[in-house]
Amino acid sequence: MTTVKEAVLRPELDDKLAGLAKDVDQNAYYPKPFMQEVLTDGYFRGQALADEARLIRYVSYRCMTTGFNLWCHAAGLTYIRHTENQTLHNEWIDALESGRTLAATGLSNPMKYYAGLEKLHLSASPSAGGGYTVNGVLPSVSNIAEDHGFGVVADAGGRCVMLFVHGSQAGVTYKEKTDYIGLNGSATYACKFTDAHISAGRVIAEDAAGFVQNIRPLFVTYQIPLALGVTERAIDAIEKCANKQNGANSALPVQAKGLRSRLIELASAFEEAVKDGRPEWETICRLRLNAAYLALDSTHAAMLHSGGAAYMRAAADNRRLREAYFFANLTPTVKHLETMLQADQT
Template identity: 50%
Template sequence: MAVDVEVLQALIDEKLTPLVKKIDEEAYYAEDFLVALGRAGFFHSSQKDEHKILLDELTIVQETAKVCMTTAFCLWCHLAALTYIRKTKNKQLRAEILPLLESGELLGATGLSNPMKFYADLEKLHLSAERVNGGYLVNGILPAVSNLADNHWFGAVAYNGEKEVMLFVNTDNPQITLKEKIHFLGVNGSATYTCKFDNVFVTDDYVVAQDASGFVDMIRPTFVLYQIPLGFGVIESSIIGIEKVKAKQNGCNEYLQIQADELAQKLQQLEDSLETLVQSDETDLQAICQLRLQTVYATLAAVQANMLHNGSAGYIVGSAPSRKLREAYFFANLTPTVRQLEKMTKVLKVAE
């Protein structure tokens, strides 16, 4: 059974659409919407194969991003956390946490922005883990982890002296200090925090992977794949925005170089490519990164076209076109960023 789009749309209309301006302008975190998705069963994975899980959850991200990409980004964070727990070999961790994440009783985050850059040879790893009896003592600072609040869980990768280990930690740990970051150009409602670890004890029960490098290699394709419909939703909403002002100034917009039908055709091509990747039996990181990169540039083109079609109305503070513009620039800077993707796609291609 496919995603019940009517039920999903009803949840969006009730718990997200009325809050979009508050999310954008007051850094409001739409936690209740994410919880509602879980309670409605949208994260349940039982009796589904991996293709079905991906296609359903990609649809949820895209439909959410059409209305609010900030919240869709938070949704992506939660899906990333779900991926960690679905893929871990730690059966106890999976049995304890997965049902709570899928039901919306708990919400999760990624914590892998720094590790993803580390494994792409762009940054040093910010966390260290000292092996002690029954677990690890973790120290260091993660500059930015999104989708966090009380009793939220997120992944963390730390160097233990020999290799990297991946852990699952809770924001309620008294040795973790959170400092909110809200001075972004956009997506201030993403519940983003700097996370300082001060001798945080993580028991072996919450070790996602003793070999983080191998685990990240395994989950990276899904991690990136879930980001792609963030752009799709923004493109789709930009097309709608362009169509709304079609008759503006006696139809003068028809002379602009980029039109809605061109954007719609490009979006369809990208959507078809995504479905082909998901249905493929082989995970092709090169192809996924290439599609993610194409989606970034298509999204940037769509929001710019939306601004031009809307004219001065788009430049009013709080306007939908200006919000979409800022969302698109965040999407371009979301790890893996556009510059990281440019490097990854070229390095991976050379390595083939």
């Protein structure tokens, strides 16, 4: 599937999705009811990786913030799907796949830590009776609420552990962050841990480094459809204004035809990379980097093709530009990916 022209959602959900973007962008509306309906309909239960990615792309074509929230959930769900802690898996897998509980990632800082870009923000000490007591602050975790769950990695003194934290966890407090230029409907909070006891039943992995290395290709795979969706919508917008001002847009150096050719090539490579459900790390990182640059190129070009209309506060073109800049700075960021991939070549 190299385009998103065929409907993925049932008509009633499709109609709800079509009306979300403006409210999410302008009013910081958090589309939780929509996401829960998607999950209740079974779109993350027993589906192939390619099908889940297709859904995120389809949603992102219409509203990348909502697509981003679904990515957060898919990442958190990945932790529970792959944990060897059967108690944790059995307690949460059905709730997360059915949408009774939503999930977040909490993995931005650990991903940067393992790449040598940041110190780990959380520390953990073993608790009497099992589990860990956690302290520290995560500056930004998205798709969070008191009835959600998210994963964290903490330094346990010479090794790192990965834990699943419920939003109502005692010892964890939240401060909402809504001063971004975009993505304010993403339920993003700073999370402060003060002697928060996480039970043994919620340990995702005693060896966080090994676990993260195992699941990180999926973590990044679920991101790429965000860019594919917003890119295709930007290209469609360029094509719609081809005859504007007597065809003056034809003089611009970046045109829809070239962008669409790049999109089709990238989408085809992505589909090939995920078709067996086991994406290879370096391949998926290169696709992720290319997707970020293509989203930036496409949304920037759409601003120029649309002209003055794109600079109205509620214009979809500038919303997509802001979404593309967010994607470029979503962990792993473009500089993170460039650093890592260039190091692999030396």
